[in-house]
Amino acid sequence: MNHVRFLAWCAPMANLVLAMGTATAVDWRIFEVDLISPRNMTYSPQALMPIVFALQNPALADTTAASIFWSVWEGNNLTSPGSIIDGVLELALDDWNRTSSEPYFVTRFFNTINYPEGFWTLSWSLQLYNCSDNPEKQGVQFITTSNTTTFTVSRQSGKAPDLVAATSSETCGATVAYAYNVTGGDDGCGFLGPNVTANPCSVTINPSAASSIMAAATEMACSPMETGVYPNVSCPASPVESSNVAATFHMAAAVSTWLTLLTLVTALSHLG
Numbered sequence: 030m031n032h033v034r035f036l037a038w039c040a041p042m043a044n045l046v047l048a049m050g051t052a053t054a055v056d057w058r059i060f061e062v063d064l065i066s067p068r069n070m071t072y073s074p075q076a077l078m079p080i081v082f083a084l085q086n087p088a089l090a091d092t093t094a095a096s097i098f099w100s101v102w103e104g105n106n107l108t109s110p111g112s113i114i115d116g117v118l119e120l121a122l123d124d125w126n127r128t129s130s131e132p133y134f135v136t137r138f139f140n141t142i143n144y145p146e147g148f149w150t151l152s153w154s155l156q157l158y159n160c161s162d163n164p165e166k167q168g169v170q171f172i173t174t175s176n177t178t179t180f181t182v183s184r185q186s187g188k189a190p191d192l193v194a195a196t197s198s199e200t201c202g203a204t205v206a207y208a209y210n211v212t213g214g215d216d217g218c219g220f221l222g223p224n225v226t227a228n229p230c231s232v233t234i235n236p237s238a239a240s241s242i243m244a245a246a247t248e249m250a251c252s253p254m255e256t257g258v259y260p261n262v263s264c265p266a267s268p269v270e271s272s273n274v275a276a277t278f279h280m281a282a283a284v285s286t287w288l289t290l291l292t293l294v295t296a297l298s299h300l301g
């Protein structure tokens with residue numbers, strides 16, 4: 030694999046990931062997490078089945094030290110092959126543009142090709158830190174909200190995952206979503222008021238954003254670091270090797286972008 034060409038491809042890609050999606054104007058201080066994919070439906074087997082969370086007002090992931098803990102398993106058995114039982118997304122540590130008000134999409138991918146018939150469960154918990162503004166209740170407490178989505182995989186009746194359809198006006202209302210009113214937090218520690226109504230329909234993924242997410246996933250799955258982790262992804266043929274000094278400098282400059290992309294679209298290597 031020619032790293033230079035791959036890294037050069039990543040640079041515009043990372044910007045795309047940051048820029049994709051739109052939100053209607055909402056209270057700046059409402060932090061919301063929406064599960065865009067998977068949904069309660071029947072999917073065809075996928076080499077890269079997407080888990081996609083949308084974060085609205087993503088900078089508040091820092092203020093609330095937000096994390097998502099997730100597991101996905103096939104059938105009734107948490108330890109069945111294909112299951113991932115200890116996923117962690119430390120949103121506050123992720124590296125993205127903190128000043129952007131656009132929704133931010135957090136993605137993970139798993140393989141359902143080898144288990145083409147049956148149901149799966151995605152279980153996830155959103156954990157936020159609530160800094161008390163009450164002097165009698167000093168300190169930080171964390172609050173956790175959990176939910177579970179089941180879906181079916183079927184060769185015959187399944188449909189490919191469709192991130193555009195998942196955010197369409199017909200289906201966005203069914204999105205599992207949690208929203209919190211965050212006040213304060215200038216010192217990095219936000220106070221969470223009572224829950225507020227979530228507004229998942231303010232997030233849309235258009236076709237080009239959806240193909241960017243899936244293209245980035247394929248690029249991630251085909252990168253040398255993920256060899257063997259996603260065996261059913263068809264990867265493009267390796268580009269022709271080339272070596273010159275200019276390309277080496279370019280690679281050094283692109284490394285931080287490459288790391289950014291890795292944190293955006295990361296695989297769990299223990300799948301391999």
Ligand SMILES: *[C@@H]1O[C@H](CO)[C@@H](O)[C@H](O)[C@H]1NC(C)=O
Nearest residue numbers: 068069070177178179180203
């Ligand atoms: C999931 O979909 C099935 C079939 O449409 C439906 O019967 C079930 O109530 C749904 N479950 C949830 C939690 O929405």
Ligand SMILES: *[C@@H]1O[C@H](CO)[C@@H](O)[C@H](O)[C@H]1NC(C)=O
Nearest residue numbers: 105106107108109110111112
């Ligand atoms: C769950 O799957 C694992 C791995 O295939 C197997 O060893 C275990 O016996 C299964 N447990 C149950 C309750 O079926």
Ligand SMILES: *[C@@H]1O[C@H](CO)[C@@H](O)[C@H](O)[C@H]1NC(C)=O
Nearest residue numbers: 044047126127128129130131
């Ligand atoms: C971050 O986002 C802001 C607002 O969208 C934009 O003006 C700025 O150029 C972005 N910075 C980077 C480094 O992308």
Ligand SMILES: *[C@@H]1O[C@H](CO)[C@@H](O)[C@H](O)[C@H]1NC(C)=O
Nearest residue numbers: 159161162163172221222224
């Ligand atoms: C955050 O803590 C305060 C008490 O300091 C409490 O009144 C508030 O309900 C908590 N927020 C949430 C979302 O639990």
Ligand SMILES: *[C@@H]1O[C@H](CO)[C@@H](O)[C@H](O)[C@H]1NC(C)=O
Nearest residue numbers: 172173174175207223224225
């Ligand atoms: C408010 O949040 C708490 C904890 O995060 C959760 O248990 C409860 O169901 C939420 N209430 C509403 C109305 O969303």
Ligand SMILES: *[C@@H]1O[C@H](CO)[C@@H](O)[C@H](O)[C@H]1NC(C)=O
Nearest residue numbers: 174175176177203204205206
């Ligand atoms: C999980 O999501 C469903 C669908 O939005 C909702 O009806 C249910 O109350 C949620 N459960 C919890 C514990 O928040």
Ligand SMILES: *[C@@H]1O[C@H](CO)[C@@H](O)[C@H](O)[C@H]1NC(C)=O
Nearest residue numbers: 056058059210211212222225
């Ligand atoms: C959020 O909390 C602030 C401060 O308590 C309050 O003024 C505002 O109305 C709340 N916003 C919503 C949407 O509940």
Ligand SMILES: *[C@@H]1O[C@H](CO)[C@@H](O)[C@H](O)[C@H]1NC(C)=O
Nearest residue numbers: 074140142143259260261262
């Ligand atoms: C998926 O990859 C596994 C492991 O290499 C292989 O055994 C299986 O045949 C592949 N399935 C398909 C449908 O390509």
